[in-house]
Amino acid sequence: QTIALFATGASFYATYVPLIHAEIMSSWVILFSNLILAVASVVFMLRNRWLKMPVLSMVGAYAGFTLWRLRVDEPMVSVALFFGLSLWAVYTAAVFLSRDDSFTDQVRSVFLTANNAAMFVLLSRDVLALEEPRFWVLALSIGAALLICSAAAARVFGRQSLASRSYLTQGLVLVTLGLMTFDMVDSYRAPIIAAESVVLLCMAVRRENFILQVASIVAATIAFIFAVGYATAGSAEYFVAGVSTAVFLLFNACLFSRRVDHQLSDLFRLRVGCMTGLALAAGLLAAVTRLNDSELLEWSSVLFLSVATVLTILLYVLRIREFALLGQAVGLLGIFTGVTVAEEASVVKTQLVVLLGLALGQAHWWRWQFGLFTDCCANTPLAKRLASGFEALHSLGFVLLLLVWLFLGVDLSEKWIWVGALLSFSLAAYAVITRARFLGLGSQVFVLVAALCLVKLCIDGDRDYAALALVPIAAMLLLNGFIPIALERLGNVPEGVLGAVDSVRLGYRILAAVLGAVWISNYVPNEWQVLVYMAVGFGLFIVPLVKAGGEWKWQALAYGALGYMFLANQFLSDQAFWQSLVAVLALFVVQQMCRRQEGGFGVGEEVHPWMIITAGGLLFFWLTIKVGSELDGAGALTISWAILAVVYFGAGLGLRERCYRLLGLCTLAIALVSLFPIIWQLSTEMKIASFFVMGTIFLGLGFVYNRFREKIRELL
DSSP states (O other), X not given: OHHHHHHHHHHXXXXXXXXXXXXXXXXXXXXXXXXXHHHHHHHHHHHHOXXXXXXXXXXXXXXXXXXXXXXXXXOOHHHHHHHHHHHHHHHHHHHHHOOOTTSOHHHHHHHHHHHHHHHHHHHHHHHHTSSSOOHHHHHHHHHHXXXXXXXXXXXXXXXXXXXXXXXXHHHHHHHHHHHHTOSSOGGGHHHHHHHHHHHHHHHHHHHTOHHHHHHHHHHHHHHHHHHHHHHHHTOTTHHHHHHHHHHHHHHHHHHIIIIISTTOOOSSOHHHHHHHHHHHHHHHHHHHHHHHHTTOGGGXXXXXXXXXXXXXXXXXXXXXXXXXXXXXXXHHHHHHHHHHHHHHOSSOOHHHHHHHHHHHHHHHHHHHSHHHHHTTXXXXXXXXXXXXXXXXXXXHHHHHHHHHIIIIISOOGGGHHHHHHHHHHHHXXXXXXXXXXXXXXXXXXHHHHHHHHHHHHHHTTOOSOTTGGGHHHHHHHHHHHHHHHHHHHHOOOOHHHHHHHHHHHHHHHHHHHHHHHHHHHHHSOHHHHHHHHHHHHHHHHTHHHHSSOOTTHHHHHHHHHHHHHHHHHHHHTTOOOHHHHHHHHHHHHHHHHHHHSTTGGGOOTTHHHHHHHHHHHHHHHHHHHHHHHHSOSHHHHHHHHHHHHXXXXXXXHHHTOHHHHHHHHHHHHHHXXXXXXXXXXSOHHHHHHHHHHHHHHHHHHHHHHHHTHHHHHHHO
């Protein structure tokens, strides 16, 4: 073998010498010499099992061919094709005819790969130099020949042999390359390569060949790249090419799902998902480009949501979960692009109505039919969470589109006060009827917008929409009472959701209370504000008498505190309105209600004296300001204080409240002490009246106490 190697090497050198040193040498002599040496080395290999001979021969033959091609400038495509293919055929024969055990499957694969690569590269140089492009012919022809060799290798060496798979891979690459460089309308390349991808996948399913699967995915990716390039460049027939490519790739996705990945339990199967994603991207890009060219781009959002709906409906027929999953991504894209449509729609548009209908339909489907989706997946908990997530996204998308249209597209201005409240309550009721929980939750944004509109009106000092401004407050109160009814209808609500709902209800109560205070401060006249605050607080205070629970007590306390703050401000301004007197007397009434009501509304015994003292003090100040401003003279104040003390004494006896009696004594002491600094300044008539009233009160109190001492003790 060593002697034969030296002889073969010397023979190749003998063929190179004339080519290197002679200016004129017939190419036929050199190429024929190389071909004869190649045949001889293969014969030695088969006869004597000398495996080094064909390797050296291949290197020498292709090196000589390359040297000849570099030395000869004239185009000789026919000569190059003849001798190049002849050399390739000789060494391919060696691949199939050798049966030596040392010629292993790995060595055979490397040998044939080197042979194929050398032949294709050397021939490509001459073919690319032609004036008329014929490279695709070379690629398709050699690719087809390699596919035939793959089939032959599968019969000779077995289907799973490395030689067969190598021939198959290289043949598919060259066929795809030929289709990519085929001289035709550019836009047709994408669907042709996509069709090739379908054929490869069918072959892969039939032969159970992983390489064919990979080749199918690669071809699909190339087809997608071509389709996207043609759509962005605006090539001829790009729309048909994009849609056709999408159809072929969707067929691939179905084939992967039914025949390759049908036993996988993953929620998202990678190969099916990749094919579906490429198909959607190619088809939608072509469609959107066509809409843009036709000046109908505003319909693109409708297209996206329609595609999502169709893919969801296909779940009934094909049971391919990836269609539904990726369809939701397209649907969400439609919602986001639909925001622009809603923003520009000053009136009701067909596109907007269709968008709202499709989004609402998707939300209801994922609420009612999510079992169809979860049945396709073994990972049921995750599938259920995804179904709930899609329902939430579409519900909130519906609310977003409606909100953007009404807020930015339509100029509602102050009408938002009642439109927002009406929409919020209506959608909440609809959500309860249809059990669309996320739609009901998202609809609350409308009442919040109405509340902001109310605040804006109050900041602007509006006085024309007093009754209308109460609508958001009433809506929040209705929703606060409506939520428990809704939860009862929905049933089986998790504890976590119940806690969140309670927080929402508390937020509504607080917000309603704040908005009510804003409304009162803006629309109610100054002299009525204290009374209105106290009336609202009193109403909230007695809510437990109608409905069990103490959820409004803090709001009642807040309104009462606000009312008395405004009352203090009136006192500082020397104002004493009769409406404020009613508000002060209401505190006495509330104290007695707490005393007599079972449970006392949660008010402790130690609070009652402070309530009486506070109310008594406020009444004392009110009386002081009122009498001081309307009746001239300090004596009138003394008389009024004395009369007030008698009233306190009587209330203390009648109500059996010791604090009232002490309050009466304190008030009477103030009245008596007040006489000393002013007695010499009073007129004679006022002195007589003051001492007469004071004396009468002291005599009367003493007589009553001595005459009815025992009864008073029994009463107390």
